Amino acid sequence: MLNFIWLIPVFPLLGAAIQLLFGRRLSNQAVSTVSVGLPGLSFLWALGCFAQFLGLPESYHHVFLKPLYTWLPAGAFHLSNGSLGNLIVNVGMQLDPLSCVMVLVVTGVGFLIHVYSIGYMAHEGGYYRFFGYLNLFMFSMLVLVLADNYLMMFVGWEGVGLCSYLLIGFYFLRKSASDAGKKAFIVNRIGDAGFLLGVMLMVVTFGTLDFQHITEAARGGSFPVGSGVITTICILLFIGATGKSAQIPLYVWLPDAMEGPTPVSALIHAATMVTAGVYMVARSNALFSLSPTALALVAGIGAATAIFAASIGLVQNDIKRVLAYSTVSQLGYMFLACGVGAFTAGIFHLMTHAFFKALLFLGSGSVIHALSGEQDMRKMGALKSKIPTTCWTMVIAAAAISGLPPFAGFFSKDEILWQSFAGPYGHNKLLWTIGWITAGLTAFYMSRLIFMTFWGESHVPHDVEHHIHESPRPMLIPLVTLAVLSTVGGFIGWPKSLWGGEWFRKFLEPVFEGNPIVPPQGYGPGIEYFLMGLSVVTAIVGISVAYRMYVQRPELSNRVAAAAGAAYNLLLRKYYVDEIYDALFVHRVKNLGSVLAAFDLGVVDGGVNGVGWATRMSAELSRLWDTWIIDGLVNVLAFIVKLMSWPARILQTGLVQNYAWFITLGVLVFMFYYMLH
Amino acid sequence: MIPTEYYIFLGSGLFTIGVIGVLTRRNVLIILMSIELILNAVNINLVALSQYFRSVDGQVFAIFVITDAAAEAAVGLGLIIALFRNKETVNADEIDLLKW
Numbered sequence: 001m002l003n004f005i006w007l008i009p010v011f012p013l014l015g016a017a018i019q020l021l022f023g024r025r026l027s028n029q030a031v032s033t034v035s036v037g038l039p040g041l042s043f044l045w046a047l048g049c050f051a052q053f054l055g056l057p058e059s060y061h062h063v064f065l066k067p068l069y070t071w072l073p074a075g076a077f078h079l080s081n082g083s084l085g086n087l088i089v090n091v092g093m094q095l096d097p098l099s100c101v102m103v104l105v106v107t108g109v110g111f112l113i114h115v116y117s118i119g120y121m122a123h124e125g126g127y128y129r130f131f132g133y134l135n136l137f138m139f140s141m142l143v144l145v146l147a148d149n150y151l152m153m154f155v156g157w158e159g160v161g162l163c164s165y166l167l168i169g170f171y172f173l174r175k176s177a178s179d180a181g182k183k184a185f186i187v188n189r190i191g192d193a194g195f196l197l198g199v200m201l202m203v204v205t206f207g208t209l210d211f212q213h214i215t216e217a218a219r220g221g222s223f224p225v226g227s228g229v230i231t232t233i234c235i236l237l238f239i240g241a242t243g244k245s246a247q248i249p250l251y252v253w254l255p256d257a258m259e260g261p262t263p264v265s266a267l268i269h270a271a272t273m274v275t276a277g278v279y280m281v282a283r284s285n286a287l288f289s290l291s292p293t294a295l296a297l298v299a300g301i302g303a304a305t306a307i308f309a310a311s312i313g314l315v316q317n318d319i320k321r322v323l324a325y326s327t328v329s330q331l332g333y334m335f336l337a338c339g340v341g342a343f344t345a346g347i348f349h350l351m352t353h354a355f356f357k358a359l360l361f362l363g364s365g366s367v368i369h370a371l372s373g374e375q376d377m378r379k380m381g382a383l384k385s386k387i388p389t390t391c392w393t394m395v396i397a398a399a400a401i402s403g404l405p406p407f408a409g410f411f412s413k414d415e416i417l418w419q420s421f422a423g424p425y426g427h428n429k430l431l432w433t434i435g436w437i438t439a440g441l442t443a444f445y446m447s448r449l450i451f452m453t454f455w456g457e458s459h460v461p462h463d464v465e466h467h468i469h470e471s472p473r474p475m476l477i478p479l480v481t482l483a484v485l486s487t488v489g490g491f492i493g494w495p496k497s498l499w500g501g502e503w504f505r506k507f508l509e510p511v512f513e514g515n516p517i518v519p520p521q522g523y524g525p526g527i528e529y530f531l532m533g534l535s536v537v538t539a540i541v542g543i544s545v546a547y548r549m550y551v552q553r554p555e556l557s558n559r560v561a562a563a564a565g566a567a568y569n570l571l572l573r574k575y576y577v578d579e580i581y582d583a584l585f586v587h588r589v590k591n592l593g594s595v596l597a598a599f600d601l602g603v604v605d606g607g608v609n610g611v612g613w614a615t616r617m618s619a620e621l622s623r624l625w626d627t628w629i630i631d632g633l634v635n636v637l638a639f640i641v642k643l644m645s646w647p648a649r650i651l652q653t654g655l656v657q658n659y660a661w662f663i664t665l666g667v668l669v670f671m672f673y674y675m676l677h
Numbered sequence: 678m679i680p681t682e683y684y685i686f687l688g689s690g691l692f693t694i695g696v697i698g699v700l701t702r703r704n705v706l707i708i709l710m711s712i713e714l715i716l717n718a719v720n721i722n723l724v725a726l727s728q729y730f731r732s733v734d735g736q737v738f739a740i741f742v743i744t745d746a747a748a749e750a751a752v753g754l755g756l757i758i759a760l761f762r763n764k765e766t767v768n769a770d771e772i773d774l775l776k777w
Contacts, residue, residue, distance in 0.1 A: 652775070652776060653773060653776055654772075654773030654774060654775045654776025655769065655770055655772070655773050655776075656769055656772070657699070657700060657701075657708075657769050657770065660699055660700055661700055664696060664700060
């Protein structure tokens with residue numbers, strides 16, 4: 001199976017091709033069979049490859065490479081250090097522990113969300129189009145995670161961006177949706193420019209783009225720790241990651257991306273695509289490990305984003321927006337982990353987050369489905385008994401994201417917090433403090449969401465109330481499956497301090513070992529237990545505060561909001577970041593566009609039109625000269641000839657008898673002339 | 678014996694009638710008949726003068742003229758038929774295609 005690893009992305013590509021070329025003529029039944037079956041096949045194939053990969057002999061060094069063909073034989077050129085380089089970019093696949101995790105998460109969660117979409121999209125127009133785009137997304141994402149070089153990764157990177165744009169704007173008749181799609185695309189473009197510059201800098205620095213070669217070069221010791229060019233590459237790559245993974249300052253597109261259908265939010269904007277940035281940073285771990293500056297930046301941005309987005313999430317009322325800010329915040333955690341050198345913890349959190357955040361989104365989709373499209377949590381409440389499966393699976397997910405043991409989020413989040421406290425690059429305790437506060441905020445806003453939706457008094461309008469129904473089976477099966485994964489998914493990373501095997505860390509170790517080691521700060525197990533307990537207590541405190549404010553005494557939340565006044569408004573309006581960006585960048589760019597348009601219309605088009613006018617005028621002059629002078633002369637000549645020929649002309653009457661008269665008269669004249677002489 | 682002058686006068690009279698017919702009549706058929714008159718006036722002159730000069734040349738010539746007249750009548754009638762088929766008229770003053 002490993003030799004045909006390229007089939008993993010090809011299956012969904014086939015599905016996309018079928019849907020986008022012929023889907024219009026297929027029945028919904030056929031569309032869902034093809035487009036859900038092929039990603040399912042892809043998942044099975046990935047499992048097979050994974051099993052075979054585990055059985056590979058030691059000589060493979062935990063990397064399986066499958067070059068398919070040479071894509072860009074760019075030829076020889078001079079590297080920045082003066083030596084001769086020869087850039088060859090292959091289309092090839094690389095399977096190592098890191099891409100194993102990503103492929104399994106993408107195909108597994110992706111397949112579940114495809115199944116869910118059968119139920120969720122059943123009554124929507126453009127069914128085949130939706131599945132076509134979703135399949136295309138799967139293809140691009142799999143190319144991204146299976147690529148063996150940065151350029152091919154970039155192809156997948158752009159592909160998922162395109163699919164994200166298409167799916168956010170799926171309801172393109174709604175202006176807010178098409179605007180959100182454009183916003184996502186444009187903001188991502190800014191990040192992509194950084195990524196591309198980073199790739200170019202890598203070409204001239206290393207002369208290759210293969211992950212393997214770059215990692216070897218970075219670990220080979222030819223670049224000192226803190227090297228300027230490596231730092232630049234890392235920061236450029238990280239700019240790309242901030243765009244795709246919605247970090248400050250480029251996170252603004254993700255909350256708006258909730259305009260897309262809910263399965264899309266779950267698959268693309270929570271579980272897989274937005275984690276591409278984390279994957280890319282983890283994939284470049286050898287480079288980042290050479291640059292403490294870049295790592296500090298990653299950690300700083302991650303921590304800042306985590307607490308910033310969490311604070312906005314505290315007060316949002318749209319159920320999907322709460323989850324969107326929560327996603328931004330959790331992605332911040334992942335970058336925090338990468339930034340403190342704990343790439344394993346970041347990837348671990350990526351995986352568990354994919355389970356519980358996909359579950360939260362799918363659950364919210366189920367709630368929205370039950371309430372005929374209502375997304376405002378203030379118009380929900382007391383849904384626990386009406387849609388129990390949705391309710392309890394979402395409670396599990398909320399417990400997981402809040403970090404309650406033994407759910408998956410507890411293990412991954414705690415690992416991140418511990419590493420930021422004690423890890424090799426845990427420079428100061430500020431990062432840990434921010435992470436710890438964010439954990440409390442997360443527990444609060446997640447519980448707020450659960451309590452406002454499922455507990456308390458019902459605020460559902462009466463006409464909607466009697467339509468409430470549990471979702472169909474295709475939607476419930478993924479919910480339950482993901483709930484199970486959110487519960488047990490963390491066990492594979494059970495920490496050593498709790499007598500666990502740390503299987504996940506050991507599995508990923510080959511990818512991350514060999515970097516220059518900064519020794520971890522020596523803290524005993526006592527402090528680890530203390531921090532673990534502290535974060536569990538914090539989560540419980542967050543949940544109880546939410547319970548008190550939204551179930552026991554619902555009027556309390558309004559009083560708090562009124563008391564906090566300005567701060568509450570600041571959060572509700574998301575720190576006015578959209579307005580600030582509008583004023584600083586969007587309007588400036590638009591003004592520049594207007595000026596350029598005016599220049600184009602006035603000067604460029606004006607010049608062309610002016611030349612056209614001049615040509616027309618000279619042609620008119622030429623025409624006048626021709627008609628009046630040249631033709632005039634000829635006509636005058638002809639007129640003179642005509643005038644002078646008049647006496648001769650009138651003789652020619654055309655009547656034969658006239659001519660006979662002339663002959664007769666002529667004869668008579670001659671006769672008389674001779675007779676008279 | 679009738680004096681030669683009488684023939685000349687008869688010939689001149691016939692010739693004048695023919696010429697006036699050609700010049701004034703509109704019907705092409707009549708014009709053709711008038712031409713026959715002119716030719717026959719010439720024939721009378723030729724025969725009369727042949728007898729006056731005691732020579733048969735004139736009479737031979739007259740026979741040629743008669744032959745010529747027959748041919749001319751045949752061609753002329755053909756022309757008139759062709760003309761009538763195309764223009765549906767036999768009036769000379771309605772046929773002026775060669776006017777400037």
